Amino acid sequence: MGPFDYDVIICGVGTAGQTAATFASKRGARVLAVDSAAEIGGNTQRSTGQMSAAGTRLQAVRGIHDTPDLHYEDIMRISHNTADPTLARMAVDNAADTLHWLLDNGLELLPEMPVIFKGHEPYRIARTYWGPDRGGRPLQKVLGTEFMKEVHAGGITLLLETDVMDLVRQDEGRVTGVELKSNDEQEKTVSAPNVLLSMGGYNSNAEIFPRYSNGYPLFKGSPVLGSHPNANGKGHAIGEKIGGYVRYKDFFMPTFGRVKDPKDTSYVSNVTLIHAASLLGTRPLWEIFVNRDGERFVAEDSDSADVKEHALLEIPDLTFWVVFDQRAREESKCIYANMTHEEADALYNDHESFRKADSPEELAEAMGVDPAGLVETVERYNRSVGKGVDEDFGRKYLPAPIACPPFYGIKHHGMSLTSFAGLAVNENLELIREDGSVIPGVYAAGECLGLGATSGKSFCGGMGLMSAITFGRLLGDRIWKW
Structure with missing residues (x-):
């Protein structure tokens, strides 16, 4: 040389x-x-x-x-x-x-x-x-x-x-x-x-993201959370072109629960405290988490981030709804990281990630999840509260049934950082x-x-x-x- x-x-x-x-x-x-x-x-x-x-x-x-x-x-x-x-x-x-x-x-x-x-x-x-x-x-x-x-x-x-x-x-x-x-x-x-x-x-390239992430889609807006706009996978592609190979394509893991920012819907941010509060013990959870079938998929109060993140992988689009009622709104610590209750109230039914209704069935329709599934889930969860035992996922904190209208739902997304x-x-x-x-x-x-x-x-x-x-x-x- x-x-x-x-x-x-x-x-x-x-x-x-x-x-x-x-x-x-x-x-x-x-x-x-x-x-x-x-x-x-x-x-x-x-x-x-x-x-x-x-x-x-x-x-x-x-x-x-x-x-x-x-x-x-x-x-x-x-x-x-x-x-x-x-x-x-x-x-x-x-x-x-x-x-x-x-x-x-x-x-x-x-x-x-x-x-x-x-x-x-x-x-x-x-x-x-x-x-x-x-x-x-x-x-x-x-x-x-x-x-x-x-x-x-x-x-x-x-x-x-x-x-x-x-x-x-x-x-x-x-x-x-x-x-x-x-x-x-x-x-x-x-x-x-x-x-x-x-x-x-x-993580800023929606086209190639599924190829390197076990088929999961890149949710619009995620770059604001951690990825540089130039995180386009070019280094991976150049390495592959000269004979190298990319491993760990099946290792994709989302962080648990982010929300479209009400102040700029092209972005995603930590609007709610669902992730941090539940894991750090700063706010006991009154809410339940449901998928598009209206079904719970994890013990919401689990102190294991790994358990929650792996549970989220079972939802194809990594999307779930956080559901609660008026009693939870009034008696628990505010769920919002950067808003007051009053500021959030203006978002319900006026922002794609925030929904409010007078019954679980109507809430499900507003959220786009299966109404029968959500009604059955809420009823089953309420019975668990009454018995003091969650036989489905082993949730320990069961403060109150979800029964006091109106009912609220906030759409969350697993994000790639x-x-x-x-x-x-x-x-x-x-x-x-x-x-x-x-x-x-x-x-x-x-x-x-x-x-x-x-x-x-x-x-x-x-x-x-x-x-x-x-x-x-x-x-x-x-x-x-x-």
Whole structure:
């Protein structure tokens, strides 16, 4: 091979890409970082900002005994042994060092961190961390600052609003560069011995989403929750084109229960507290959840996010209705996260996700679910309340029958916040073919690798961001050679 234009080419400057570029530059590499967006960061600042790590100095200060071994055991327990053992092990073994690097460079965390987070199936030990407002902005501030230091120092050349069109290979073997096209239609080919696919996931591409998500549709509006508009699956497609393959297509898992935003119906948001309140114990649930047949499908008060998320998979369109009555409205804590009862009252029968009627049968008709099914479900649930036992799903909290008109229904959707399917790699994060052979010169990290690699067919809290940063750090700091 002749001389290269660069030592490393980063295709996608998000969570993993920024980190990999930063560490490679610090080692003296000539780095080209390319992104189709107008700014760096990808999904980082759109995320909730949660990371998990074991054996950290923050845990030590609080007297929390934790180790990477225990973290790994929790991941395999939560994922039902579906996470990639090699990659999950590599992530947890190096997560503490990653967190310490972030802290040393100014990452701001809430003072009570770490905690046991119950928004997903919880770890047994407090090892989840996030910053103020539980968003990814504090994290992106650190990643972006460190990245731009290397840009200003001359180690990284940054090209924004530039698409990666294809990879360049030497005699159908080693990847030796990329073909680029800028927004002004200029095309060029650049070379490097190390190329990273870190172009994000596919959660903004409704056309290909079902292909990578076991046939489930992408609900309109989901990108506002977590996915960057450029999360179009291009990195996955480029990797497949050169002989790689996408695994974990059957690992799709929705987050439980989001609602079309009344203030902008093209978006979906956490309008109600159904998800967080039931899991965090901040609001006991008076409501029942029903599918299009008017039937319940889960114990609504279950403290297991994993149970609810898997139950939702049994509903083909991932859509369900939350049903309650006037007594629940008056006697329970407000169900709305960002509205008062009075503000919500104006939405009923005037917004597609909010319905109100004088009887369960009329409510079912307004919601578009089976009237006979809902009437039977409400009657059966009310009998369970009277007996104090839910024989169908084992629900424990049974405060009152649903019997006081008017009756209310709110349509909820399971949402996709991250990409579970990703390109298959080996222990060095090199792309591999289905026969296990390596495609030299090309690597994957972040959502191009897929959450399924380190989380399996479940949500293991904090493993998306932490794995992306950790793998980016390892690539730039240790794995790549030039």
